[in-house]
Amino acid sequence: MNNRDVSDCGGPSGRENRSVRLVDLARVLVRAFLIQAWWNFHRMQNVGFLFSLWPVLKRLYPDKRERRDVAFRHLEFFNTHPCMANVVLGVVAGLEQEHVRRGAVSRDQIHSVKEYMAGPLAALGDTIFWAAWRPFSAILAVAIGWHFVGKEWLFIPLLFLLIYNGLNFFMRYWGVFHGFYLKVQVIPFLVRLNVQSVVQWVYLLGIGLTVGALMTLCLRFEKGLLWSGIFVPVSLFFLIFTKKVTSSHLLYIWVIGFVLLSVAGVI
Numbered sequence: 081m082n083n084r085d086v087s088d089c090g091g092p093s094g095r096e097n098r099s100v101r102l103v104d105l106a107r108v109l110v111r112a113f114l115i116q117a118w119w120n121f122h123r124m125q126n127v128g129f130l131f132s133l134w135p136v137l138k139r140l141y142p143d144k145r146e147r148r149d150v151a152f153r154h155l156e157f158f159n160t161h162p163c164m165a166n167v168v169l170g171v172v173a174g175l176e177q178e179h180v181r182r183g184a185v186s187r188d189q190i191h192s193v194k195e196y197m198a199g200p201l202a203a204l205g206d207t208i209f210w211a212a213w214r215p216f217s218a219i220l221a222v223a224i225g226w227h228f229v230g231k232e233w234l235f236i237p238l239l240f241l242l243i244y245n246g247l248n249f250f251m252r253y254w255g256v257f258h259g260f261y262l263k264v265q266v267i268p269f270l271v272r273l274n275v276q277s278v279v280q281w282v283y284l285l286g287i288g289l290t291v292g293a294l295m296t297l298c299l300r301f302e303k304g305l306l307w308s309g310i311f312v313p314v315s316l317f318f319l320i321f322t323k324k325v326t327s328s329h330l331l332y333i334w335v336i337g338f339v340l341l342s343v344a345g346v347i
Contacts, residue, residue: 096181096182098139098140098142098177098180098181099139099177099181100136100139100140100173100174100177100260101139103135104135104136104138104139104173105136105170105173105256105257105260107135108132108133108135108136108169108170108173108256109166109252109253109256109257111131111132111134111135112132112165112166112169112252112256113252114128114131114132115128115129115131115132115162115165116128116162118131123155123156123157123158124157124158124159125158125159125160125162125165126154126155126156126157126158127155128165129154129158129165129168129169130151130154130155132165132169133154133169133172133173133176134151136173136176136177137150137151137154137176140176140177140180141180150176153187153191154172156191156194156195158194158198159198159202160197160198160199160201160202160205161201161202161204161205161206161209162205163205163209163248163251163252163255164201164202164204164205164251164255165201165255166251166252166253166254166255166256166259167197167201167255167256167258167259167266167270168194168197168198168201168255168259169255169256169259170255170256170257170258170259170260170261170266171193171194171197171259171260171262171263171264171266172190172193172194173256173259173260174259174260174261174262174263175189175190175193175263175264176190178263193264197267204270209247209248213244213247214244217240217243217244218240218244220243221236221237221239221240221243222236222240224236224239225239
């Protein structure tokens with residue numbers, strides 16, 4: 081299965097017979113986890129992008145001189161969200177195959193697609209992962225830890241990593257393989273997903289988990305209902321009317337506050 085071509089061969093020999101294989105895309109997926117390792121101030125993720133794409137280039141360009149010329153073109157400036165970079169890698173791999181086998185895509189078109197996808201995907205990745213999924217994963221891990229684990233606090237960071245990286249790993253896989261198959265059509269596909277609506281629901285669910293976690297924490301102390309009546313309305317006010325305070329920020333603030341007040345003997 082690993083040696084099977086991803087797409088049908090377009091001709092009997094030569095350039096038309098070169099096809100990216102599943103094993104090549106799998107290698108791109110693994111290498112993409114290191115895309116930030118070669119980050120630099122001048123061109124940012126360009127070396128990491130080339131390193132990740134290298135198995136595809138080796139398959140499509142067996143001549144070392146031709147592969148070197150293509151590699152230099154991919155050392156141009158590139159920067160996007162590290163998880164969403166896999167979408168660009170998949171699309172570029174598919175376009176490179178189209179360029180080699182049929183000449184249907186020019187080098188300038190590949191450069192333009194790569195350049196114009198990076199910015200929007202960076203914003204999309206920041207919104208999904210940094211603004212929504214990471215705080216939601218932290219809140220969910222804390223809520224589950226409080227309810228099921230009790231005093232085994234070391235379980236909570238591990239649970240957070242498991243929840244967060246579940247979506248992270250899936251998106252990286254989806255980006256490489258579906259980006260390769262869909263090519264530039266992956267852009268309208270992402271638009272139809274209505275990601276902003278999903279992010280909003282995740283944010284609202286995060287608010288609900290935060291309030292529930294705060295009430296659970298309050299009830300652990302004396303006069304728990306009184307503290308709940310104070311902290312929960314204040315929390316809702318900040319979450320709904322203050323855009324700079326996220327649910328995860330508020331949860332961290334209240335946990336630290338409860339610890340300090342407990343140490344001081346106030347509660």
